[in-house]
Amino acid sequence: xxxxxxxxPEFAKFKAYQGYPWLFQRSEAxxxxxxxxxxxxxxxxxxxxxxxxxxxxxxSFHTQNYVSILEKANDGAFEEKWLRYGLGxxxxxxxxxxxxxxxxxxGSTLLGAKLIGEGKADIxxxxxxxxxHAGKDFAAGFCxxxxxxxxxxxxxxxxxxxxxIDIDAHHADQVQAAFYNTSxxxxxxxxxxxxxxxxxxxxxxxxxxxxxxxxxTINVPLPENTSDEEFLWAFERILFxxxxxxxxxxxxxxLGADVLFSDPFSHLQLTNASVCKALEGILQxxxxxxxxxxxxxxxxxxxxxxxxxxAIMNGLGPREDDDALFGGxxxxxxxxxxNDRPHFVPDHLKEKVTRDLQGVVHGIEKNVFPILKIKT
Numbered sequence: 083x084x085x086x087x088x089x090x091p092e093f094a095k096f097k098a099y100q101g102y103p104w105l106f107q108r109s110e111a112x113x114x115x116x117x118x119x120x121x122x123x124x125x126x127x128x129x130x131x132x133x134x135x136x137x138x139x140x141x142s143f144h145t146q147n148y149v150s151i152l153e154k155a156n157d158g159a160f161e162e163k164w165l166r167y168g169l170g171x172x173x174x175x176x177x178x179x180x181x182x183x184x185x186x187x188x189g190s191t192l193l194g195a196k197l198i199g200e201g202k203a204d205i206x207x208x209x210x211x212x213x214x215h216a217g218k219d220f221a222a223g224f225c226x227x228x229x230x231x232x233x234x235x236x237x238x239x240x241x242x243x244x245x246x247i248d249i250d251a252h253h254a255d256q257v258q259a260a261f262y263n264t265s266x267x268x269x270x271x272x273x274x275x276x277x278x279x280x281x282x283x284x285x286x287x288x289x290x291x292x293x294x295x296x297x298x299t300i301n302v303p304l305p306e307n308t309s310d311e312e313f314l315w316a317f318e319r320i321l322f323x324x325x326x327x328x329x330x331x332x333x334x335x336x337l338g339a340d341v342l343f344s345d346p347f348s349h350l351q352l353t354n355a356s357v358c359k360a361l362e363g364i365l366q367x368x369x370x371x372x373x374x375x376x377x378x379x380x381x382x383x384x385x386x387x388x389x390x391x392x393a394i395m396n397g398l399g400p401r402e403d404d405d406a407l408f409g410g411x412x413x414x415x416x417x418x419x420x421n422d423r424p425h426f427v428p429d430h431l432k433e434k435v436t437r438d439l440q441g442v443v444h445g446i447e448k449n450v451f452p453i454l455k456i457k458t
Contacts, residue, residue, distance in 0.1 A: 083126050085396055086197055088190045088208040089113045090131045098177040103347070103379050104224045106183070109209045111385040112375075112392070121393050130197070132190035132208075134182065135232065139192060143231045143260065148219040152226060156181035168221035184226040187211060191229035194372045195236050198332060205371045205395050209388050212336040212376025214254040215281065223252060223280060230334065231260045233372065234267055237332055245330035245367070247321065248272065249360055250338030250377045251348035253285030253301065263295040268328045272317060272360075274341075274348050275303035287442045290450050297453030300324060300446060305438040306349035309427040310356035312435045313341075317360050319443050325367035327454045333368035337361065339378030339387045343425045347379050351431075353422035354387040361394050371395070386420045 094110040105111075113129075116122055122129060140149050148167055158178035160170045168174050187210045194206035214230055215223030234244055234257075246261075248254040248271040261267040276285040291299035302316055325333075343351045365371065373395065378384040447458045 083204045083396075084202065085127050085205040085207070086194070086203045087113070087116070087122065087127065087129045087392060088132055088194055088206065088211075089129050090186065090190070092186060093183070093210050096177075096179050096183045098175050098180075102175065105379065105381050105384065107381060108375060108378065108384050108388075111381050112209045112388040115385045115389045116392055119389065119393075121389065121396070121398055124396065124398075127396065130193060132186060132193045134185035135188035135192055135227070135229075139232060140185065140188060140227055142235050143218060143228055144216075145219040152181050152184075152221075167219060168217075169226075173224055174221040174226060180226065184213070187213065188227045188229040188232055191233045191372070191374060192236065195233040198370045198372055199237060199240060199242075203370075205373070207373045207388075207392055207395060209375040209384075211374035212250070212338070214248060214250070214257045214336065214376065215252070217256045217259070222256075225256075228256055228260070230254075230257050230336070230374070233334065234261070238266055242331040243329065244268070245325060245328055245333045246270065246335075247333060247364055248336040248338075248376075249341060249357065250336050251340040251345065251350060252280055252338075252377060253303075254336070255281045255284040258284065258289070258299055258301075261295065262291055262299055263293045265294045265298050268298045268300070268324065268330070270300045270302070270321065270324060272302045272304060272313070274308075274350055275305055277303070278306045278349055287445050288449070290453075297450050300450055302442060302446070304350060305435045307351050307427060307431045308435050308439065309343075309351040309425065309432060310353055310359075312432065312439050313350075313352055313356050314359055316439050316443050318363065320446060321363055322367065323451065323456045323458075324454065327456050330367070330369065332370045332372065333364060334372045334374070335361070335364050335368075336374050336376040337388070337391055338376040339380070339383045340376075342380075342383050342387070342422065344383060344422075345379055347377070351425060351427045353425050354383070354390060354420075355422060357387055358390050358394055361391055365395065386422075390420045
């Protein structure tokens with residue numbers, strides 16, 4: 083096995099307005115924690131620095147007009163007419179280097195796709211990636227360039243069967259839109275229900291694809307207050323039958339840290355224990371894996387969860403002999419343990435979530451599984 087961690091110190095040099103929720107230091111924080119815990123020190127690992135995606139790469143999905151405007155916005159001067167493209171809002175502001183940052187993020191994900199496609203890596207992790215809300219001609223939800231779609235399109239040109247798994251508080255709306263009519267990409271999204279969270283209008287369980295793509299889009303909207311037990315039940319019921327039926331060549335997985343109970347941008351009640359357990363399941367069905375970070379709005383959550391994820395991708399723990407690293411105290415820091423503390427959710431909330439989620443899962447089993455000839 084060869085695994086690659088994608089990192090550049092350039093990511094942390096960018097900034098938008100004071101108080102902007104997107105954390106440009108996400109890669110830096112994850113890298114530094116992994117380095118301090120010595121979980122880069124294996125002979126099968128490498129750390130590769132990405133280069134910005136080319137304009138041609140970006141144009142493989144985004145429109146020429148939108149890309150030209152985004153390039154112009156790079157100097158930080160806002161024009162009101164750009165609002166129609168989602169640029170200049172509080173969530174997608176115009177700031178100095180806005181194109182440079184997102185081109186570098188897209189370049190990171192494309193480097194991961196290249197390494198896997200050329201057989202130079204089996205597992206790649208790009209913490210600064212997963213911008214699943216960027217549309218062909220608009221920015222939304224902190225996302226300006228859809229690196230996921232760019233990577234998937236690269237692999238489609240190589241005639242790969244692609245499984246996209248999105249675990250994030252927010253629905254992978256624009257990845258879904260890009261591949262809604264094809265059977266060559268299966269998109270499975272686990273996210274908070276759009277009844278209670280952005281993007282509000284997409285991500286319901288009855289969105290299952292169209293035409294040749296019918297049955298290849300699967301949405302698992304999680305009710306607010308979903309905790310580890312309910313999430314993992316739904317995850318295992320849905321992922322394993324679908325992945326085994328689809329038999330992908332490559333898996334792309336988003337591991338958003340905004341699903342955690344301590345994140346301010348969702349109403350889910352998960353701990354990183356369930357994210358890690360889900361990752362173990364993803365590894366079981368992945369001939370090759372490109373993992374991306376995506377959402378997460380508490381730097382401590384990001385660093386701990388993604389350091390754990392990197393360790394699990396490499397079979398390093400947590401096991402008994404790793405307890406001192408993964409469950410123990412790190413004196414002198416703000417981080418006391420990689421693992422989240424146990425999180426209590428009242429029984430009456432868990433019971434409601436269980437009922438609602440059973441309805442979602444049973445609906446998918448009824449309406450999607452027969453299309454793919456999966457027996458329940």
